[in-house]
Each structure stands twice: as structure tokens, then as C-alpha cells.
Amino acid sequence: MNYFEIPNSSRKYFQTAYTTFEYLFFTYILFKNIKNRKIKPYIVILSFLFIVFQAIYVQLGTIIKLDTIPIGIETILIVFYIIVFLSELAKNMETSIFRNYCFWISIGILIYLCGSFFFYILIDSLSREEVLAFGKMTYIVEIIKNVLFGISLIIFSKAGFKKEVHEEIRPAPYLDIT
């Protein structure tokens, strides 16, 4: 089904669903790879609030061309998660960041979101010609994102599906010194 065949009244549901799904997909990948346990609850809370906001926005908000406000919030939140992830990765001095599949995913998402951020939030103010012209720019960032996702897939498949084994901290054995 063509997007433009969707009636205007239903488009906002489609757009909201798309933004929510995109947000949840990116957030899930980053959430799985962020190891800081103090940050994780905040991600869950922010995601919950975002979903609540989306539910309210789809009922009360008016959408002209695109759901610009949710896209703006989604971008800011995901860029924040990416910065958290990359700073965590930078602290790990043991392994090369290029061997981490999520590094490539996060850079891909970052380029995609940052390249399309202003276009999406200003889309309502742009003319049809401008939308068509600048819309091509989003294709470029999307291609870059897909290439980086491809690289991450190769790294992930090479690394295998090894599960991390956390060593248990063993208590010291009993000791007599009598």
C-alpha cells in the first residue's frame, strides 16, 4: 500500500506508530549494550514517558506533514543514549571499539538522526519544492546508516552469539589459625 493512499485522518496514527517503533528499536539496541546500571532505569522511565507522550499526542496533537515534535524528542533522547553508550565505550581500554558491533550501529543512528533532525522539525515550514530538495539529503544519511548497520551485522555474525559469562565473586574459604 502506498503511503499517500492513506487518508489524512489515519496518517497521524501511522506516523506515530512509525516514530514509536523507530524509537523503541534504537533504544532497545542501545539499552542492551549500555552496561551502566545507574543509567538503565532512567532510559526505561524516559521511554515510558515518551510512549505516554505519543499516546497523548496522537489524540490531541495536530499533524500537518509529519509528527515533528515526537521526532524532535526522539532524536534528542536517542542522541543522549548514544553519547552515554559511546562515553562508556571510551572508558573501556581493553578492546578496540571497531570490534564492537554496537559502535557502528550507534554511529549510523547518530548520522541518520542528526542529518534529518532539522529537516523533520522544520518540514511544516518548508515549501513542497524545498521538501523534495532537502528530502534527498535524508536519503544520503539513510544510505550511510544502512551501510554502517551492514558493517555491524558482519561484525556481529563474526563475533558469534557468545553470551557473556560473569564470574561469580566467591567467598573466601574458612580458615583456622589456632
Next chain:
Amino acid sequence: MFFLQSTAPSPTIVLILGTLCMFILVGGIIIFMLLHQRKVEGHNKQIEQMEADHQKILLNASIRLQEEERQRLAADLHDDAGPLLATARLYLNENLINQDKAALLQSILQTRQIIDETIMLVRNISHNLMPPTLKNFGLESAVTDLFQKISGSGVVNASSRFHDYQERMNEERELIVFRVVQELINNILKHSKSSFIHLTQNLQDEKFFIRIHHDGRGILQADFDRLNKSYDGLGLKNISSRMRIMQGQISFERDISQTYFKVTLELPKTDPNAMQKAKKQLS
């Protein structure tokens, strides 16, 4: 006034400038990560270099120790066994048959005494190389024997308790553990001025533990690491190499009460080297 008079910038300009700023931000992040990665690689190379240097020091220490051991053996044989055998030869010279019966008997008795002394000496050298108690009765008996000898001096109260040593380790591992314990006890006796030494052995979670407590002056982990990396402390380096062979760990600390010094040896219960060999053979 300027801001009031000026009109709002067109969305196209905001879009271009904003997107440009975003790309600068992304570029900055990527450059930072690349520079950081180079730093990490440099750091890892430095660690590898340090590890290689450490290995070199350990190898040198091991060679020096071997040389010292050979020199000691050569000295024992040359200075003690050599003169004894030479004296025995003197008694058994060609004039022996020309001597009268009493002198002959005297010479034979003297020779026999010298040969007995030589046998005893060779036995002592051999026992130093491989204690017979360790070979025949195992680590527990050898350690107990060692501690009884120390206690027998009356200066230090030495005791040992083996809680979980029903099943002996293989001979090679027992000898390595015994040598480590011997070196540690030797260090304690030489440097710590302690009045008691207590050794405990137990097993937990497939790990073999030996703990040695003493009440003298001891060293802590930082001192051990420092000495291990320096060119001094040959005995400690030797301990380190032996623990590495057994894939074990050694730690130096104070006990919970902060009264005694504690040395902990932690080894895998089963010989990992033997397991690897067995796996290779199977494959």
C-alpha cells in the same frame, strides 16, 4: 534594537545551518572516538611491552636460579665429596698391601668411614633435590616434616593443618607447591623474625588453597609486585614463575584482625596443563 528590527531567518537557512552544526557534532564525536582508539591502542601496546619485559625478568631469574643451583651442587660435590673420595683413594694406595695387618685394618676402617660419610653426603644432596618424604608420602607429610624440623629448633613455633588432602596431586605439582612453600618459609625465617608460622590447606569450589600466617614482619601485595618487577628478589620471582606454571595465584596481605601477615596460594584443583595435554591427545 537589532534583534527587534531583524526578521526571523528563513527555515531554509535554519535547516542548512542546523544540519551543518549537527554534522559538526557527529564529526566531533567520531574524531574523538578515533583519537581515543589510538590512545587505547598505544596503551595496550605499552601493557604488552611491560608484560614482555616482566616475562624476560622472570626468565632471567629462572636461569640465574638454575645456575645458582648448579653452582651449589658443583660446590657440594667438589668441596665435600671430592676431598672425601680423594682421601679414601689415599688410604687405598699401592702401599696398602705392604702394610702390616694392624695398619691394613686401620686403613680399611678409615676408608669405610670415609665412604660412609660420602654416601651420607650424596644422600643429603639428593634429598635436597627431591625430598624422599615428598616422593613417598606426599605434600602433607613433607610439609609436616618441614614444619616439625623448624619447630624442633625451639625458636619458631611452626604448625600445619591439611583439611582436604585425601587425594594427592601429581608428583610434579606437589614438588612445585612444596618448593613454593619452602621458599616462603625460608623468607619468613630469614626476614620476618616471627615467633610462629601456621599453614592451613583446604579446598573450595574446585580451588586448592594454602594459607600461611606468621606474626613477624611481612610483605604486602604491592611490595611483592614491586620486587617481582625489579631485578632483586630472585626467590620471589621464582615463586611467581612456579605459580604461573600451575596457573595459580599468590597474594600477600594482612589477616582480618590486622595482627598477622598472610600469604595465600590459590591453585586449580586439577592440573590445567595435564587437562590441556589430554584434550590434545583426544583431538
